[in-house]
Amino acid sequence: MTTQEQSPPSRSGATSESAPNGADRDYVHLPGTETAGAGQIGPTGRPMPVFPDPQPLAAHGPARIIAMCNQKGGVGKTTTTINLGAALAEVGRRVLLVDFDPQGALSVGLGVRANELDVTIYNLLVERGHDVRDVIQATATENLDVIPANIDLSAAEVQLVGEVAREQILARVLRPVMDDYDVIMIDCQPSLGLLTVNALTAAHGVVIPLECEFFAMRGVALLVETIEKITDRLNPRLQVDGILATMYDSRTLHSKEVVRSVVDHFGDQVFHTVISRTVKFPDATLAAEPITTYASTHASAASYRQLARELIARGGAA
Ligand SMILES: Nc1ncnc2c1ncn2[C@@H]1O[C@H](COP(=O)(O)OP(=O)(O)O)[C@@H](O)[C@H]1O
Numbered sequence: 001m002t003t004q005e006q007s008p009p010s011r012s013g014a015t016s017e018s019a020p021n022g023a024d025r026d027y028v029h030l031p032g033t034e035t036a037g038a039g040q041i042g043p044t045g046r047p048m049p050v051f052p053d054p055q056p057l058a059a060h061g062p063a064r065i066i067a068m069c070n071q072k073g074g075v076g077k078t079t080t081t082i083n084l085g086a087a088l089a090e091v092g093r094r095v096l097l098v099d100f101d102p103q104g105a106l107s108v109g110l111g112v113r114a115n116e117l118d119v120t121i122y123n124l125l126v127e128r129g130h131d132v133r134d135v136i137q138a139t140a141t142e143n144l145d146v147i148p149a150n151i152d153l154s155a156a157e158v159q160l161v162g163e164v165a166r167e168q169i170l171a172r173v174l175r176p177v178m179d180d181y182d183v184i185m186i187d188c189q190p191s192l193g194l195l196t197v198n199a200l201t202a203a204h205g206v207v208i209p210l211e212c213e214f215f216a217m218r219g220v221a222l223l224v225e226t227i228e229k230i231t232d233r234l235n236p237r238l239q240v241d242g243i244l245a246t247m248y249d250s251r252t253l254h255s256k257e258v259v260r261s262v263v264d265h266f267g268d269q270v271f272h273t274v275i276s277r278t279v280k281f282p283d284a285t286l287a288a289e290p291i292t293t294y295a296s297t298h299a300s301a302a303s304y305r306q307l308a309r310e311l312i313a314r315g316g317a318a
């Protein structure tokens with residue numbers, strides 16, 4: 001998908017909201033990062049709480065597993081997995097990211113040449129006798145590791161159908177390293193097939209990124225229904241950790257309306273933090289780096305740092 005280049009002066013009258021002073025000041029203080037204004041109304045239309053700085057952890061593990069899930073593509077799952085993961089790692093959490101999409105965008109976005117690997121998450125799922133620690137790779141970011149995926153994973157769905165306890169295979173793969181990490185985040189593929197069911201079965205929580213676009217809510221009912229079924233039948237501990245509005249454009253009334261309707265529908269499940277649309281994210285992906293190092297002082301990095309604080313404050317991570 002294409003990303004919009006942001007050039008503040010080019011306001012198109014039809015979709016833009018006219019600011020009284022005509023300035024695009026929002027690009028200096030991206031919405032969702034206005035910690036200085038804590039207590040004021042945030043971009044989701046609710047008062048912005050203060051999210052305390054996370055305390056250092058005295059000990060690590062066991063991990064809390066979070067599935068990043070939305071069967072729609074291009075909503076910011078991979079971007080959020082990388083950058084929320086990096087922001088958590090930055091505050092001393094030991095983080096493992098699992099690439100669970102055969103497209104391998106998470107691996108590539110972290111600088112792993114996944115297509116050249118002989119052993120990936122695919123082999124851990126379908127073959128016995130592998131040690132998950134041999135597949136885990138360190139990234140350039142301290143405390144941030146990854147289990148890579150490549151196109152091989154596209155065969156797993158079919159191969160696992162006949163397995164015993166086929167929904168629990170990822171949980172079994174991750175079990176040996178649960179005590180090594182504080183957070184394990186699974187970047188799901190855009191489908192509700194068996195791989196995603198495996199992610200939701202392994203997880204304690206699910207984060208649902210929603211793009212601030214007209215059809216954002218389309219398909220979410222089906223996702224929520226899937227989550228409820230999994231809670232019922234396979235994984236009673238599973239909970240929705242939060243719904244994250246991504247690619248928010250504060251210049252458009254439209255973005256605000258989408259966020260408002262999402263909050264009307266999901267209430268407090270919606271994160272106060274929203275992620276703005278900025279070309280910094282695709283740029284960081286091209287550089288194969290998290291935003292927290294690629295553009296450490298940019299507001300887009302601040303927004304994922306804030307999301308990390310909000311997640312911890314909500315109990316979604318240690
Ligand atoms: N907040 C954002 N602003 C601008 N572009 C973004 C943002 N988040 C993600 N993107 C870009 O949008 C595309 C899809 O995002 P991605 O995270 O890969 O979505 P998904 O994993 O849900 O398919 C990528 O090119 C990514 O760089």
Ligand SMILES: [Mg+2]
Binds near residue numbers: 078
């Ligand atoms: Mg993705």
